[in-house]
Amino acid sequence: MAVAWHDIASMRPPTALPGPAKGAMARVRRVARRAADLWPLTALGMALATVASVALVSFGFKKLDLILLVLGYGGAGLLAISTVLVASTALGLWLWLGRAPFRWSTSTFETGAPLPTGFSLPSLWWLPLVQVRWTWVSPDAAVADHVVERGRLRERVTLRQRGIFPSVTRRVVVRDAFGLSRIAFRHRQPGPIEVLPHLGGIRRLQVLTSLTGGEEYPHPMGLEDGDRVELRRYVPGDSARFIHWKVFGRTRKLMVRTPERALSRARRTVAYLVAGADDEATAAAARAAIEEEALAMDWQFAADGSSDATSDRSEALHKVLTSSGFAGRSGSGMKRFLAEVDPRGPAALVVFAPPTTGSWLDEMRSLTTRRYGRVRVVIAVDAVYDPHAQSRWRRWFFTPVGSSGVARGDLERVGRALGKLRCEVVIIDRVSGRVLGDARHLDSPRRRAA
């Protein structure tokens, strides 16, 4: 076990910069980005300004080159017109957005699919040269398309991050059709909105429904729930049906048959969701387990960020959502959760874990050394890619494919570490709902992201 732990400890991602320096860098970057948003000229616009200036001054005026004179005037004129139009449009839109009320089409969204949000902006079809586009700054989402409908651009968005968000921040970009000038500003739309992780193919997964069933081990700490193979002395109140008459005939002692104490049919399941990098698919697996009642009849659930146990379905889903914003050590609430639920009796433990290494593996180590029986770990992924699948010369010439998702090496490291901790690992593909493998074997090295 110690050897295994040495491996796990070495898997922690290295930190390049100390915390305060990193924070300062992030702040500087943020301020610089804001300043760049207000600067109206793009790189192409500045290049055109340079070309037009050289054409005008060095050739148009100095050498009386009429071709370059017109070209210089044209470039500079277009740049000036587009900058004025873009700046005035941006100002007008900013003022209008400050007053315009927007209503959400729904308050609950799901990741992975483009959905209308109810937000729209005027398409400005009547204004030449000007284009309006926008993106989401927070939460993480991709604006799938801007559908033009009755003179308005209506938003459809594909969310990528689960959670409960008090507001949505958009970056509205007003630019010209030639790419010469651009002004961006931010707009905040109050929420709240709930974003659930999409289930993909995990909806009906056998592995989740079988987690609490199956044959396990007889154990003195288990419930009296197995076959009646145990014997004990008769005590008043025992049913006469279970008296072992043959033993009584031989020994003249009244013995009764009792069920064996076993963990084979755990009536209780406790499940914990560990938050971490690339944990969206795993959160979807947890959601599927809660919604499809794959955690047996009696269950308790908790997640990073709110480690109090709950048996309520909607509260458990709420925990799945809020775990997205958890910024502490991943898996740090597991110990507290188990301290709360374990005294209530034996229970099967299912841990929904992210596919990347992190401090949650420390928690798993201390957990497995204390706990009897195996811990089942469910890891879900959207895509697995192999960064070393391409040869070196191909990497020089071509951009790598399939960089979205989880690196195969990372996933294998997590599987190996959990295997050494004697955990039962199940790796699920969210897109197809298929089991990709366990701690030792992993299928489908490359899949498309959901």
Next chain:
Amino acid sequence: MRATAQPVSVGVVGALAELGRSTIHGLGWSVLVATMAPSGSVVAAFFGGFGGCLIGAKLGRTRLRTSAVVVGAILLIAMVALLRSSLTHGSVLAAALGPVGALRFAGTLTALLSATIASAAMRACSTRRALFAVFELLLIAVAFAQLFIPHRHGAINRPFYLADWIIALGWDPTWLFLFMGGTATVFGLVLLLREQRFGRAVVNLGVVALLLAMIVVATPMVGMPPPAGRRRGARSSSRSVQGHGWQGRETRPRRVCRQRAPVPEQVQHRRVSRSSRSRALS
């Protein structure tokens, strides 16, 4: 923030836009080559630029790295230069086609390949990063500017092959140069246009055309920049304007007489030597 690449236009509009860009590339290359190579090379350069632009648009959507595209283009152009050198310096092609034919063939092949490679690289890069579109604009600017270099310093009676014809019709060559400048600007700006909807693209180009028409019409009205000699207060030299319709502030271009402007001695000598060379060739 990374500059956004050109959006992928789809359908007929996308195809039309790509064809338009390819034609402008072809025209740019053919104009650039026109003053340096025989007529066959002009056609080859047009097709090279046209094809190269189409190839570049496809190339820009592949996973090939931009750095690989640039380095590859430089290497390929170097190889084309080597090929031309081996064709013109070797005796095999000259023996088969004759020295003039070998030179023409080498020039045509060089124009075709260079235009194809350079256009493909420029288009591939500008498909990915908008900033690279400035090279396409420079191609058009350089091509048109070098075609009309002789008219600089107020010598609007040159190049003679154009100015003589215009003057013979009784018009002012200034308008021709201004119009050609406007055309070059429109071509260059069409290459920068990033509009996915056909109607909006037409409206935007209409605005640009209107702007350029205003510039072309207003420039002679407002007044051209005075020649360098005049600006310094010096007397006009032999190269300064004489009898041309746009010196000073004028409300409309003056009709010019069909009198040829005095030609400097050096140019006269060059013209004589050119005509004697053509006689010798014939």
